[in-house]
Amino acid sequence: MWLGDLFLRLGLKGILLLVFVILLLVGFLKKRNPPNFPPGPLALPFVGNVFSIDTKQPHIYLTKLADVYGNVFCMRLGRDKTVFVSGYKMVKEAIVTQAENFPDRPYSPMASRLYSGNSAGLFFSNGQVWKRQRRFAMTTLRNFGLGMSSMEQTICEESHHLQEGMERERGEPFNPTHLFNNAVSNIICQMVFGRRFDYSDHNFQAMLKSLTEMVYLEGSIWAQLYDAFPVLMKHLPGPHNEIFSKFKSLEAFIGGEIERHKLDLDPSDPRDYIDAFLIELEKHKGNPETGFYERNLVLCCMDLFLAGTETTSKTLQWGLIYLIKYPHIQDKVQAEIDRVIGQSCRPTMADRPNMPYTDAVIHEVQRMGNIVPLNGLRMAVKDTTLDGYFIPKGTALMPNLTSVLFDKNEWETPDTFNPGHFLNADGKFVRKEAFLPFSAGKRTCLGEGLARTELFLFFITLLKKFRFSAPDGEELSTDGIIGATRSPQPFNIYAKAR
Ligand code: HEM
Known part of the structure; x- marks a missing residue:
């Protein structure tokens, strides 16, 4: 009865206003920080700080925020702090x-939809499944060559394909991105799928393109918005939907590789990660808490393929950009290569200590x-404390790597390219914590x-063979494009045989 009276007195507008005020109040009470929680910028109701982040350079924005709020601060992105x-x-x-206090990944609505159900691959899994799968992946990659001369041989052979790809450009300017993606991806493909893909394989090129676009979108504002407002974003059009469609096409590609393996799997002679996983899967049938089931195989392969391609390829691309920008540094690297390896020998990891x-x-x-x-x-x-602040169980934590790699207290010239950061007065290599x-x-x-093995061997083989430069009058940019990884702007180079 009294509700009816209230409705008549306030009218529809009044009721809506009342509901809004109550929601705000409940939201405020629910989001209230516990005592001694880290400080941070004022968060708006519902959306929190999600729209105040600089979407082009979020890592720089977040690094600068530490100057205002200290090294441990909090932001609310949608619902979650x-x-x-x-x-x-x-x-x-x-x-x-405090490794024991922060070993897990928090819940992500996007990852949960991508990975569907309780499968989580390597990156997003937690607890026993993560421990088991991480150990299995590391041992298996080692069994298939990591840290052995056979892997070095594989990388050197792939470097030759990469070299040939560059030679086919016949001294004309070209964008090396797809060559690097293909070469680097072929290394992880050989360990996971047991084969490499030709640089002219159109299907594989399409796969790599999907992968690059997906990694970009996963680090964009669209993915942040999805994680902040999953119920709303699920029904809205926008680039975030492409993350799901691209993920599906990569899944289908990996699924095809797994089916191919099943046709001629020999349990006494595993050829690669997929074979080794299928053999374990048979042993652990009916015991899904080990993580050995087929859906998880697809997701683990996806993580290895994804993480094993984008990061290393982009590092190699940045490497060319910096060596072209600083030709005197390229001269010194090539002089060291000529002195230690010479033009005829194949580089190996054993050369690294002699090439500081x-x-x-x-x-x-x-x-x-x-x-x-x-x-x-x-x-x-x-529950734990960090820098004197209370961090309750379940809180998400982002250890910002930009703030470490550019920390003014750790690096002599944090914003300048300076190989001297890793050399002592005698020119010997020094590790930096x-x-x-x-x-x-x-x-x-x-x-x-x-x-690390790929970076060293790919760099040396290419710099042994080519002198790299920018097309006349072009200045290569060192501004990155930010997704889940930081990519160079599209660029062209000359590779002239030395
Ligand atoms: C220059 C190259 C690379 C860089 C800079 C890089 C960097 C990173 C970073 C920063 C993380 C997150 C770690 C954390 O949460 O604390 C990570 C995780 C991971 N990376 Fe890499 N990575 C590179 C290459 C690779 C390669 C080649 C592989 C493939 C074997 C790989 C596989 C993974 C996996 C599976 C994880 C998740 C680990 C876990 O959650 O237990 N990464 N990487």
Whole structure:
């Protein structure tokens, strides 16, 4: 009765206003921070801080915010709060010293829809399944050559295909992106699918294109909006829908590879990661908590294919850009290659200790290239404190890698390309603790060893063979395009045989 009276008194507009005020109040009470929670910019009702982030350079915006709020601050992106951690010392405290407190990934509506149900691959899985699958992936990649001379041989053979691809440009300017994507991807493809793809394979090129576009969109505002407002975004048109369609086409491609393997699988002689997984899957039938079931095989392959292609290829692209920008550094690298390896021999990882300058240049390319400008999200699995602030169980945490790779307290000239960061006064290579492009702690990049081997061998083989330069009058940009990874702007180069 009283509801009817209220309706008559307030009218429709009044009722709507009342509902809105109640929602605001409930929202405010629900979102209220616990005592001693990290500070942060004022968040708007419902949307939080999602629209205040600079979508073109979010990593720089978030790094600068630490100057205002300190190295541990909080933002609310839609419904959920994320604590951002900045600077080498605090990031190390969170992901290394407190590794036990932040081993998991938080729930993501987008990942949950992509990965469907309780399958989570390698990147998004947690708990026992993640531990088991991470260990299995690392052991299997090792069994199929990682860290052995056979893998070095494979990379060197692929470098020759890459060289031939560059030679086919006949000294004309060209964009090397698709050659690098194909070459780098072929290494992980050989370990996971047991085969490489020709640079003229149109299907595979289409796959790589989908992958690049998907990785870009996954790091864009569209993915953030989806994770912040999943119910709304699910029904709205927009580029976020392409993430799902591209994911489906990559899934179909991987599914095809798995079916091909089943046709001639020999359990006594696994050829690659898929074979090894299918054999384990038989052993663990009826025991899905191990993560050995077919849907998870597709997702684990997807993670390896995705993470194993984009990151390393983009680092190589940044490498060419910096060496073209600083030709005197290219001269010094080539002089070292000629001195240590010469023109006739094939480079191996055993050469690396004798090539401190080249090693330092590759490290500096990784630092300035800043390929994963933010990081993988983490989640607190128990109540803890960080920098004196209370972080309740379940809070999402972003250990910002840009703030580490450009930390003013750790690098002499943080914003300038300077291989000297990794050399001592005698020209010997020195490790830097704040060099964390692969992150650190329990979730540290699973492919670090593979990526480092690829970077060294691909760089050396190409620089041994070619002198790289920009087309006349063109200045190559070092501004990146930000997605889940940081890509160079489209660019053209000359590769002239030395
Ligand atoms: C230059 C190349 C690479 C860079 C800079 C890089 C960087 C990263 C970063 C920053 C993370 C997130 C770690 C975290 O959340 O703390 C990561 C995770 C991961 N990376 Fe890489 N990565 C590279 C190459 C590779 C390669 C070649 C592979 C393939 C074998 C790979 C596979 C993975 C996987 C599977 C994860 C998820 C690990 C987990 O959640 O346990 N990455 N990588």
